[in-house]
Amino acid sequence: MNYQEIMTAFSQSGIGALVLSRDGVILSVNEAGDRLLCGQGKLVGQQLIDIAGELGQESNKPVYTCVEFDHYVTRCTTPEADGLPDGAQLIVFRNAVDDACHDMLISVVNQLEEAVILCDEHGRIYLVNDAAEKMDALVTQDVRGMPVSEVYFMRDGEECGTPQVLKTTQAILNRRQSYTTRFGHDVDIVVNMYPIVQNGQVLGASSIMQDWRTLDLLRKQIIDLQDQLVEQSSNGRPTKAKPLSAHYRFHDIIHISPVMDELIAQCQQAARSNSSVMIYGETGTGKELIAHSIHNASSRADGPFLAINCAAIPENLLESLLFGTERGAYTGAESKPGLFEQANHGTLLLDEVNSMNINLQAKLLRVLQDKRIRRVGGTEEIQVDVRVISNTNVPPYQAIEEGKLRRDLFYRLGVVSITAPPLRERPEDIRLLANSFCLKYNEEFHRKVSGIDEKTFSLFQNYSWPGNVRELQHAIEHAMNILPDTQSVISPKYLPRHILDEDTAKQIVKELQPPPRLLGPLDDIIRKFEYDAIFQALKDAGGNVSEAARILQIDRQKLQYRINRYKIEPEASAK
The missing domain is CATH 3.30.450.20 (PAS domain)
Structure with a gap:
């Protein structure tokens, strides 16, 4: 069959075809081929290698050519064709967008x-x-x-x-x-x-x-490590800090705001009982700091303090971590205590409890009601005496409405409900917190930064702090890492850019730009500087020539000569 007839037939089926000369020039292309190669009727006479070089290569495996974004073609088997120009070849190709995407996704899945x-x-x-x-x-x-x-x-x-x-x-x-x-x-x-x-x-x-x-190996490593820590914590020898103890106390919560005074008073009162406490607060508000402080102010302060992030561990692993396992519960299972047993006579902190699977929440509810646990694969019930403190970064009733937290579990976990205020609701604390972080990083980085300038504090007061205290700490740490040794005060130019308001950011960018390169004869450059200096001095002096002369530290007569020379009007410069 003649090659032109083949090209027409293929075009009707949406398959591209082109005739390529011996030296790689496109001699002709069918309508479908022009469309597939985004040629807009301009392909003839062009080098194929400049448009879709891979089409010129024969291969037993699919080779894709990306003509434009999300537009792939691949070469097909070429039939025998008659009438081709001397030394020319027929190349047939088709749309391969789905093929390329499929192969890319398969590669991702295999990784x-x-x-x-x-x-x-x-x-x-x-x-x-x-x-x-x-x-x-x-x-x-x-x-x-x-x-x-x-x-x-x-x-x-x-x-x-x-x-x-x-x-x-x-x-x-x-x-x-x-x-x-x-x-x-x-x-x-x-x-x-x-x-x-x-x-x-x-x-x-x-x-x-x-x-x-x-997963079970990870669980065993966690439990074994905690077993060792529990043993070290209860060995009877006095230590400065027990391995499984809470590190913070109420005096570590830096503040001067009335809202934090009220919060701490509530927490101190709650610490006197054994009731469960739920702490709600946005990310970075210091929920874990509050939990540590409640434990250390309670009668359980000498007992262990254990914490687990419920969002970071799969449900099956979380269940065995919390309640422990018995030998034979599954292949390779050993008898191991869970966190409830390890935290006996102490406190267990459940971080992001709203991320816990609903089925596991039901089992947790039974433990809180009965004060007994049953290991995974076990039949014996074990009495435990554990105070549970939980954290959530979603309002509890919102989590209940979204089906992420059981209502009955909330009533057990949130006997005492504490809300940690965001930093934007306690602006009085920003200066105190910023200075404390400055002192902390002075010691850690061996710096001698004396403080933070007022413009920076003004920016801090006007910023919304979506990341709260943690974001403020990050901003100070960032600044002290890049602050030059010749600087002793943190100014806005050393803050993370997202904290700056638009005007301050523009001013900093302007200050960081290099001065314009001076071009031209030296006399012209000197005269330009002299003109600008005289004009600015007259402006600062309100048009008074004598005062401008004092500013420039030259004789009044010399200044008057230059004013006349540059045809400057003192009254106009004062405006």
């Missing part, structure tokens, strides 16, 4: 540490990423297209979650599963399973898994 499996709508395995191959000791080619239930056999009477997700289109989160692969490999995981739905159609499901043995 993840989590194991990922994708199944189609019938539960057949479509993709197993590199981490899953390693965890399950299998090869994708051996299982691709097989039903997931024929590759993974659940233990302990469980059912595979993928068919359930495909049927209900509801995600399954933080499920603990143990299975044996068809190749005899035993695996213990924590998995999140999600349906893949497009325009109401179920396309498949994904499973994102973590090896429980890795």
Whole structure:
């Protein structure tokens, strides 16, 4: 078939085709090809290498050419064609946007540490990423297209979650599963399973898994370390600071504002009881500082103080960290106490408690009600005497309305509710806090910064401080890191840029710009400086020539001569 007929036929199917000369010049291109290469009718006569060089390369694997952003093409198999110009070749190509995006996403999935499996709508395995191959000791080619239930056999009477997700289109989160692969490999995981739905159609499901043995090793390391600390804390020898003690006291809370006086008075009163305390405050308001202080002012001050961030640990790991485990609870499980046992006769701080899974919140509620815990996999109930303090950076009732905090748990955790005010509501404390941070970093950085200038304090007072006290501390630390040794006072130019108001930022940028380069004859440059100096002196003197002469420290007659020479009107310069 003639090459021109081939090009026309391909164009009707949306496939591009072009004729390339021996020296790489485009001799002709069909309509689809011009569109795919964004040629706008101007491709003929141009070098292909300047437009889409990869199309000139033959390869057994897909090679993508990015013509413009989000616009990829790839070369196709070229049919035999008659009538081509001497030495020319026919090149056929197609739209490859979806192909390139697919390959990029597959590459990303294979770089993840989590194991990922994708199944189609019938539960057949479509993709197993590199981490899953390693965890399950299998090869994708051996299982691709097989039903997931024929590759993974659940233990302990469980059912595979993928068919359930495909049927209900509801995600399954933080499920603990143990299975044996068809190749005899035993695996213990924590998995999140999600349906893949497009325009109401179920396309498949994904499973994102973590090896429980890795999580459990982390749990064991945490518990073992805390065991050692508890032992050191209770060995009977007097120490300056116990390893599991709270570090701060109420006198460490720097303030002069009445709102903080009232807050501390409430906390001191709450410290006298054993009731649970919930502290709400924006990020950086010092919630943990308050929790430490309550513990140290309480009758439990000699007991352990343990803290855990509920947002940073998966649900299954968090449960075993809190309540402990019994041997045989799962593969490799050992008998280990949890944080409640380790904090016995002391205080347990639950940071970001609103991030805790709702199911685990129910178990925590029972512990608070009964003052007994049951280890994961255990049957025996263990009596504990622990005061619980919790923190949240979301207003408690907002968290309840959003379904992130059980209402009944709030009533148990928030017997005493404390609200830490944001820094913008205690502006009286800003100067005191800033100076204290300055002293702190003087000692830490071996500096001798004497203070902070008034313009900086004015900026501090007008700034909203979304990061609160922590952001103020960061601003001072930033300034003292970059403050030159020749400077002893922190000025606005050394603050983080986002703190500055628009006018101050513009002025600092102007000051940092280098002076304009002086060009021209030296006499002209000198006369320009002299003119500017005389004009400014007359302006400062209100047009009085004698006063301007005193400012410039020259005779009045010499100044008058120069005024006449430069044709300056003293009265005009004073305006």
